[in-house]
Amino acid sequence: MSRGAHIVLLVLFFLSGACTLVYQVVWVRMLVLVFGTGAFAVSTVLAAFMAGLALGSFYFGRLADKSKNNLRLYAFLELGIAAFALTFPLILSGLDEIHTWLYLQLEATPYVFAFMRFPLCFLVLLIPTTLMGGTLPILIRFATRHMSQVGWNVGTLYAANTFGAACGVGIAAYLIIEYLGISGTTTVAVIGNVLIAIFSLAWYRRLSDSAEPYRASSGKRNNAEQKNPPALPNWLVQLTLLVFCASGFTALGYEVLWTRVLTMILGLSTAQSLSIILIAFLFGLALGGAIASRFVGRWSDLLIAFGAIEILLGLFGHISIGAFGVSTHFIPYLSTLTSWTGYLFATAILVFSIALIPTCLMGLLFPLVGQLNATNLKTLGTKIGKVYAVNSLGSIAGAFGAGFLLIPLLGTERSVQVLAWTNIALGAVLLLVHPNASIRFKLPAIGLPVGAVLLLTWAMPSNLFIALFTNTEKDSELVYYREGTAGTVTVHQMSHGNRILKVNGMGEVPTDHASIKIFRLLGNLPMILHSDPRQVLVIAFGGGITLNSVLLHQPERVDCVEVVPGVVEAADFFARYNNYVFNRVGTDHLRLIHGDGRNHVMRTPERYDIIIADATHPGTADSWVLYTEEFYQLCRQRLKTEGFIAQWIPLHGLAVADYEMLLRTFRAVFPHATLWLTDKYSIVLGANQPQHIDFELLAQRLSAAALQESLQEVDLADPVSFAGTLALDERAFAGYAGSGPLNTDDRPYISFTDRRRRDTGAGLPALSSLLPHLVVEANESLFDMDGGKKQSIERRFRSRKYSIQGAVSLLNDKTGDAIWHYRQARKTDPAERMALRALRRLERAD
Incomplete structure (x- = not known):
């Protein structure tokens, strides 16, 4: 040709x-x-x-x-x-x-x-x-x-x-x-x-x-002029196919394991950032194939080359463990990059530097094994198809085996070592059965790499990955570590006393005051406002804090869906906040369902009074499905006529346009929507009919002893403080959300927000955009109260607005302005404790 x-x-x-x-x-x-x-x-x-x-x-x-x-x-x-x-x-x-x-x-x-x-x-x-x-x-x-x-x-x-x-x-x-x-x-x-x-x-x-x-x-290429090497015995040809199948197992196993480690130490969680790993893997394979095309026809002994590449793969598999340790020294540099393109490029360089050589070695194998097995032009298609098929079958086993067997049984670090030793063993087998190679060649060819790997293993610190995962949270002690199929769950004890639960390196359950407040508000808000909540669905167990808040109201049955079983086991470390809720799993009132929350909503025939979605950040690769118009439509179908849906919506990590789009998407399905706000987080509350708050009933429900004990800790125990977290009533919600694109299954805009996240880490843009829209008057269509209560709640609304302005000023590094706003909040309503807590923190900082 x-x-x-x-x-x-x-x-x-x-x-x-x-x-x-x-x-x-x-x-x-x-x-x-x-x-x-x-x-x-x-x-x-x-x-x-x-x-x-x-x-x-x-x-x-x-x-x-x-x-x-x-x-x-x-x-x-x-x-x-x-x-x-x-x-x-x-x-x-x-x-x-x-x-x-x-x-x-x-x-x-x-x-x-x-x-x-x-x-x-x-x-x-x-x-x-x-x-x-x-x-x-x-x-x-x-x-x-x-x-x-x-x-x-x-x-x-x-x-x-x-x-x-x-x-x-x-x-x-x-x-x-x-x-x-x-x-x-x-x-x-x-x-x-x-x-x-x-x-x-x-x-x-x-x-x-x-x-x-x-x-x-x-x-350049002169393969046409090369003489074919002598044909191998049939049994040896079949052995090369078995080895190539096993090599496919290790290749996909490495991809699964490296992805887990890189996700943990680099904080890769979005669809775009995770794609870097797959691109690096494919690029390395392609480069290896290109290199092999130039040299495979010149290699005089392909079987020795096959064995040598497998041994080198094992050696670099072990080296990758140390490479991950070295890579952590570059993470502080990544955090300083303000340009999304620069961050992406730097992350890609780091990933490529770890994966390029081993994936390139993997890419060498397909042309090599194809050359080994193809002995006749008339059967070339059959032979190449068979080579590709056995490698793909090994890859399937590797994808399942690494995630469902190796990680749960051995952990990530030992799993990488097992795969690396497997490559070395495969290479050793090929060299040992070589019919023409001498013992004097075989022993050093196998012994030297094995010795190098043993020396490398001895030189590297034990449990290196655990140390790396510990370092994902500064100034902390790792008190819980569990690697499972669904994810790696860690709990970190901070030097200042708080704890944080992480899944695959992403913070999910911090125990600072603002986080505990939003967890308890999320669990109590729909339960208190509903007239008679009996059947409840909670999507995500998390630290069990929201779930415990739901159970305080003694509903008939609560279904909790959790996709990462390990977080339930870690709940013991949050017992102070969740009241040992994990001990009640499996009782008549609480059913834990291991699975995907959206899938449960889609499949179950049950109808609920309350649905609470406490998912992770909508920008992550696995949670975007819980923030689309179609998901909300599924929830609406599962809600009873008087039902409520409540969902946590973060302020951090979202541009204003993306935050507005999430609210707009929610309102497209639940037009009777309100927004509830603390100083760091927000909750959307939707219903099938206009929302209504009976102030006397609210006070009565909050007077329950169990609720008082839980809500006093987060300044929500009285009706004014509880209702004062309302940020947007139905009218203000509609005005803020406005018109524009919706986040849908077909157009999942929220999955591709990476480049717009600059300077959104603490939620400053979204919080600032809400300020002009915050309610300061008690809408009579929403609240049922007398004149005195109306004055109290409106005073709280005005005070809360000052507090939010103080939080915005702090995020802008304007401490003086923040103190002034917090003092105005205290002056407007001395009972408003958000400002009091902020002023005390600022005084301690001085």
Whole structure:
């Protein structure tokens, strides 16, 4: 094949790889809405995707050897992928009904229900992923006219496709999903597939006629002039396939483990930041494939090269443990970067520096093993398809094995060590069974790397990862550490006495006064305002503080859905605040459901008086599904007529436009919405009918002894203080939210807010934007009270506004202005304690 024809194929396959990963990103997002965002659900989707690729490469590899028009066949595969992508939303709607039926039948046996997800997901993805998996062996068979070209063609096509895949992830994560949405992104990928198919059909005769192999200069590719190495015995060829399968296991295992560690130490939590890891991994694989294409035909002994690469992989697997430790020295530098682009670039450099060499070594293997197994041009497609299939099957096992077996049983650090020793063992086996290598070569080739690894293990401190995770919170002691499938849960004891619970390095449950206040307000607000709350749903266990507040009202039944089981075990460290709520799990009144909150709302036939959503930040990769219009519609369907929904909405980490969009999206489903505010956090409260506060009933309910004990600690025990947290009544809420885009499943704007988060860490922009809209008068349509109570609550509203202005001044480093505003708050209403606490803190600071 001529040089120009080969370049055309590389461009086509580059674009095909980009489209494939765009589909993967999009379909995973769509399928987690059906299956949930839990670790098992996400792994099931990815495993089903890879299983289809394995099946496609195996089947179409055989077909490629029989076909006389492989480029036309390739074009039809691309058209088939495009056709399926257009029908995918319709298929998904049918799957949704089947999944709901299974949920209702198997709710009592969650593990059986989780297992049934795989065949469902596999059937849905079977057609497109099988077609995708068939593209590589078909193009390799088409491009290869001489056996001496196998390594070159396998390496270059694999590299082009994987480079395209890395670009596809970047395009999807940083560009088209944000601006075009899920459906628009799908359309772009479909157009890409169609254009690839049209070009292939138009050029297949011209490319097919380019039968003369291209011969480069001696300094470049000259594989066509190389002599094939002697054929290996059949048993040894089969062994290379088994080793390559096991190598696929370790490769995906590394990806899972490295992602967990990088997420913890770098604080990567959003879809865009996490994409850096996948891009780095794919880039390394592609680079390795490109390097192999130049050299694999020149290596005189591919079996020794295979074994050496496996041993080097094991060595660099161990080195990666120390590399993570060194990387923490650069984290303070990352925190100083104010530019989102600069932060992204610096983070990418750090991730690439750790992952590039080992992933590049992984990328060398596919062309090498393909060359080892391909002995006859007539069966080339079959052999390449088989090589790709066994590696994909190993990858599936690695994705599941690392997350569901190694991490829970061994922890992340030891799991990396196990994978590294596995690579060394695989390499040692290949060298030991080599029929021609001498013992004098084998012993040092194996012994020296093993000795280096043992020395490296001895030199590195034990439990290095635990030390790294401890350092994610300054001036703290790690008092709880649990690695599980769903996430790594840690509890840090701060030097000033507070504690914080983290999941995968992200703070979830701090115990400072403002956080405890919002947790208890979230649990009590809808329970107090509802006339008779009996059935309650709480999404997220967290530290159990909100859940305990709900139970203080003695409802008939509370369902609590938690996606990370480890946080329930850590609740003992927050017993002072949650009143040992974990001891009541499993009683008649409290049912704990391990799973995804949205999935439960979507599947359960139950209807609730109260739904409380205490999810993590809406910008994180797994919580955006709890802040879309479709989620709120599901909640509305599960609420009874007089029901309430309450949801925590952060002020920090959100630009004003994004905060307004979240409120606007909530109000689009619950027009009777109000906003409740402390100095750091906010709560949206929605209902199916106009909200109404009976002041006398509020006072009566707050007088309960259990509530008094809990709410006095956070200055909410009297009706004026409790009702004084109202920030926006229904009219003000509508005026603040305004009109504009909504956050939806198809247009998940909130997932792509990274670049707009500059200077939003403490919530200053959102808090400042609320100031002009804060209520200062008691709306008669909302409050039922006498004149005296009305004056008290309006005085509190005016005082609270001064306090919020004081908080804004503090965030702007204007301490003098803050003190003046806090003193005005105290002057307006001496009983307003937010200002009192702030003034005491400022006095202690002086």
